[in-house]
Amino acid sequence: MEKDTTAYLKIEFDFNPLDEINKRIFFPNSEIKKITFREKPGFFYRFTFNTNFQYLEEKEDILNEIYIFNSKPIEGDLSEYALLEGDYSINEVPDFKNSYFNAKEEVKKRIQEKTNQISKDLGLNFEKEKDKIEKKFSFETKGFQKELEEITDKLMEFARKGELEKISEQKKLINSIKEKSNFLALEEDKVRAIQLENQKHLLNVENKLKKTTVIRYPIYIFNIDVKTEPLKKSFIINFDPVANDISGLTCESCSNKVKEIFICSSGHATCKKCSIECQSCRKSFCKKCLKNTCEICSRSICKDCSVRCFRCSKLVCKTHTRKDPVSARHYCSSCLKRCERCTGMKDPYSFRVSKKTNAEICEDCFREEMQGKVLKGVFE
Numbered sequence: 250m251e252k253d254t255t256a257y258l259k260i261e262f263d264f265n266p267l268d269e270i271n272k273r274i275f276f277p278n279s280e281i282k283k284i285t286f287r288e289k290p291g292f293f294y295r296f297t298f299n300t301n302f303q304y305l306e307e308k309e310d311i312l313n314e315i316y317i318f319n320s321k322p323i324e325g326d327l328s329e330y331a332l333l334e335g336d337y338s339i340n341e342v343p344d345f346k347n348s349y350f351n352a353k354e355e356v357k358k359r360i361q362e363k364t365n366q367i368s369k370d371l372g373l374n375f376e377k378e379k380d381k382i383e384k385k386f387s388f389e390t391k392g393f394q395k396e397l398e399e400i401t402d403k404l405m406e407f408a409r410k411g412e413l414e415k416i417s418e419q420k421k422l423i424n425s426i427k428e429k430s431n432f433l434a435l436e437e438d439k440v441r442a443i444q445l446e447n448q449k450h451l452l453n454v455e456n457k458l459k460k461t462t463v464i465r466y467p468i469y470i471f472n473i474d475v476k477t478e479p480l481k482k483s484f485i486i487n488f489d490p491v492a493n494d495i496s497g498l499t500c501e502s503c504s505n506k507v508k509e510i511f512i513c514s515s516g517h518a519t520c521k522k523c524s525i526e527c528q529s530c531r532k533s534f535c536k537k538c539l540k541n542t543c544e545i546c547s548r549s550i551c552k553d554c555s556v557r558c559f560r561c562s563k564l565v566c567k568t569h570t571r572k573d574p575v576s577a578r579h580y581c582s583s584c585l586k587r588c589e590r591c592t593g594m595k596d597p598y599s600f601r602v603s604k605k606t607n608a609e610i611c612e613d614c615f616r617e618e619m620q621g622k623v624l625k626g627v628f629e
């Protein structure tokens with residue numbers, strides 16, 4: 250990390266944590282019996298960076314304050330908190346190298362637009378300067394070319410007239426111009442001038458960490474005991490006042506984080522969406538508990554209300570089932586047999602053949618028939 254100065258600050262909240270938690274979480278079908286809390290330290294960081302832009306004759310400094318919370322940059326403003334001198338040392342602060350790196354990345358993002366603008370302006374400016382250089386050199390080259398053309402014209406004229414002395418004079422002149430003009434060297438000079446101009450137009454950006462501010466604040470951990478007769482349940486809930494986040498209240502059916510917890514009749518914590526009534530006993534259950542449906546009326550039913558038919562093995566609700574009082578077996582309504590003598594729906598396995606009519610009758614009717622016979626015998 251670059252050399253910087255570090256400040257240690259802290260936030261102290263002036264609210265009552267119990268009031269805050271009571272405003273934020275709800276137990277609609279149970280009662281809070283006991284609630285206690287302790288604190289653990291939470292931290293966030295402010296990194297102050299100085300960015301220096303250097304280009305042409307310009308020098309510009311920009312300050313950026315980056316707030317890092319849970320390792321991520323946030324739009325921060327400390328003005329809403331009363332900050333106090335922190336009474337702790339670096340040893341109590343968790344390692345925040347990652348926070349620093351992320352802050353540095355964030356600075357780069359925040360200055361990107363400005364960097365792009367300056368680069369664009371510099372690029373345009375460089376093109377203009379380059380144009381000027383090219384024009385200047387082509388003007389010089391053209392100058393020499395014109396001179397040479399004029400001399401060549403003269404040379405032709407002298408040749409026509411046969412003035413040999415003057416011809417050799419002009420030839421010397423041509424050579425001296427060619428030496429002076431040296432087109433290749435001229436081209437090299439031009440390239441060099443453009444390179445120089447390009448270097449002048451480079452943008453130099455430097456980010457320096459000026460200050461690190463560590464801010465400590467309390468995170469509250471609550472122990473909450475709730476009761477809904479005859480069940481008891483305990484929750485451990487974290488309340489982070491800076492993140493305004495509550496964790497620890499989770500629906501055991503859908504795993505969603507919730508603010509409102511219902512206790513199912515088997516003691517599971519459940520959200521409102523996952524809390525369902527048994528359509529037979531009307532008790533509320535969570536999705537996990539209310540898996541059964543009556544195979545006759547397809548209503549959702551709890552474990553206590555589900556009965557398996559002794560004959561067909563169907564799972565049925567209590568209204569679609571009957572317990573035979575003699576055999577104590579449960580039958581679904583479609584498996585019960587109608588007794589033609591008493592018209593009652595009876596255990597299909599208890600039918601007997603009537604000695605009088607040869608018809609299949611229920612056990613009760615059969616017993617009656619037999620008793621009648623006996624009585625008849627007595628009175629005859």
Ligand SMILES: [Zn+2]
Pocket residue numbers: 500501502503504505519520521522523524
């Ligand atoms: Zn749920």
Ligand SMILES: [Zn+2]
Pocket residue numbers: 527528529530531532550551552553554
């Ligand atoms: Zn039920």
Ligand SMILES: [Zn+2]
Pocket residue numbers: 513514515516517534535536537538539
């Ligand atoms: Zn449940």
Ligand SMILES: [Zn+2]
Pocket residue numbers: 558559560561562563580581582583584
């Ligand atoms: Zn059945």
Ligand SMILES: [Zn+2]
Pocket residue numbers: 543544545546547548565566567568569
């Ligand atoms: Zn049913």
Ligand SMILES: [Zn+2]
Pocket residue numbers: 588589590591592593610611612613614
């Ligand atoms: Zn009967």
